[in-house]
Amino acid sequence: MHIVDGALSTPVLVAGAALAIAGVGYGLKKMPTEKIPAAGVLSAAFFVASLVHVPIGPSSVHLILNGLAGLVLGWAAVPALFVALLLQAVFFGFGGLTVLGVNTVNIALPAVAVYYLCRPGIVRASPRGAALWGAAGGALAIALTTLCVGLALALSGEEFIPAAKLVFLTHIPIMAIEALITGAAVYLARRVKPELFATFAAPAMGSLTP
Amino acid sequence: MKTTAATLLLALVLAGGTALPALAHKVVAGAYAAGDHIEGEIGFSDGTMAGNALVEVLAEDGSKLGETRTAQDGTFTFTPTRRAVLIFHADLGSGHVAEVRLEPSELPASLAAAGAGGSATAAAGPAATEAAAGGSETAAAALRVTDAQRAALAEAVRNEVRPLRREIIALKERNDMQSILGGLGYIAGLFGLWFFLSARRQGQKKAQG
Numbered sequence: 001m002h003i004v005d006g007a008l009s010t011p012v013l014v015a016g017a018a019l020a021i022a023g024v025g026y027g028l029k030k031m032p033t034e035k036i037p038a039a040g041v042l043s044a045a046f047f048v049a050s051l052v053h054v055p056i057g058p059s060s061v062h063l064i065l066n067g068l069a070g071l072v073l074g075w076a077a078v079p080a081l082f083v084a085l086l087l088q089a090v091f092f093g094f095g096g097l098t099v100l101g102v103n104t105v106n107i108a109l110p111a112v113a114v115y116y117l118c119r120p121g122i123v124r125a126s127p128r129g130a131a132l133w134g135a136a137g138g139a140l141a142i143a144l145t146t147l148c149v150g151l152a153l154a155l156s157g158e159e160f161i162p163a164a165k166l167v168f169l170t171h172i173p174i175m176a177i178e179a180l181i182t183g184a185a186v187y188l189a190r191r192v193k194p195e196l197f198a199t200f201a202a203p204a205m206g207s208l209t210p
Numbered sequence: 211m212k213t214t215a216a217t218l219l220l221a222l223v224l225a226g227g228t229a230l231p232a233l234a235h236k237v238v239a240g241a242y243a244a245g246d247h248i249e250g251e252i253g254f255s256d257g258t259m260a261g262n263a264l265v266e267v268l269a270e271d272g273s274k275l276g277e278t279r280t281a282q283d284g285t286f287t288f289t290p291t292r293r294a295v296l297i298f299h300a301d302l303g304s305g306h307v308a309e310v311r312l313e314p315s316e317l318p319a320s321l322a323a324a325g326a327g328g329s330a331t332a333a334a335g336p337a338a339t340e341a342a343a344g345g346s347e348t349a350a351a352a353l354r355v356t357d358a359q360r361a362a363l364a365e366a367v368r369n370e371v372r373p374l375r376r377e378i379i380a381l382k383e384r385n386d387m388q389s390i391l392g393g394l395g396y397i398a399g400l401f402g403l404w405f406f407l408s409a410r411r412q413g414q415k416k417a418q419g
Contacts, residue, residue, distance in 0.1 A: 004307050007301070007307045033409055040400075040405075043401065044398070048394070083397060083400055083401075088393070092389065
């Protein structure tokens, strides 16, 4: 899922960096103070999730958990995921510093999309329904991420359809696993701590933006 | 808020309970001189090798010198023709790119000898001529006798060292507990600082208002 240094053309890198900076800035502005610890926890979870590997045929793919981050954090997921990606690049050599912007966009943009698409269902539905919405969000985030990766590779000269198809197909098992994990996490949170999703709803967000 | 974060953490730990052992997934590649050619291997850091992948050999300025393919076990060989920087570049798809750079000093020693034979190219640096001068001092006949033996010896040593090289590459790619904990520490610190700044700003606003 992490594109490495040298795989993309310069215009794509610059565009990705610009989008990532804008997203991080907007996410920081949108972040209510109460949400910051949750952002830290999810950032840490994402940081570690990449070390969890699922073997697929000759290769293997790793967990991403960007759907869960998006569902809980909304726009605040962008800075949270950015920090985790930066530290992954520095500590583990995943991706690289020049592609950091593109990787941030590839992973955080689907998180934000899932926030808008699946979050209303989670807040409104019963815990069981919320789990289903969460599962859908977890899988959708990965699907969108593979599309973004395919697009970034395509813009750098690779054929879009084969490139995107390969990334998409190898990530189908991860989609299933992430759906399970995100659904379970949402179900648990709704059962044990229903206000996790309620406190971060729209009013709290509006009250703190200057 | 504390309980919320704790709940989240608990949910994640429960979710992570089903997880498999931690391994990194990135491209690892190495190349080294072996006799008169260069041997290398390309694979993923989880232990799988990149079989049947196209490896392009580039000069320092990006121009193509040749290409080769990896075998099923991810190894490839290439015979360089002149002493210059070589860059091995393989695109494994999905944004996985392997690149290994070999400096002239890391190229096969026989290349330098070839340079002394009269066909010294512009690329053969001062190091090559120096080595050739040193070589001509020794008794030529004695050298010729041991040439075959020396090659056999070098081959044996290479075979002995190959697993070690692999182990070193694997070791380099291992993510130890220290860097994981270090990363988590950075995240906790950064978000703590951010929380502090945000809370202070809120307090100031309240004091003014």
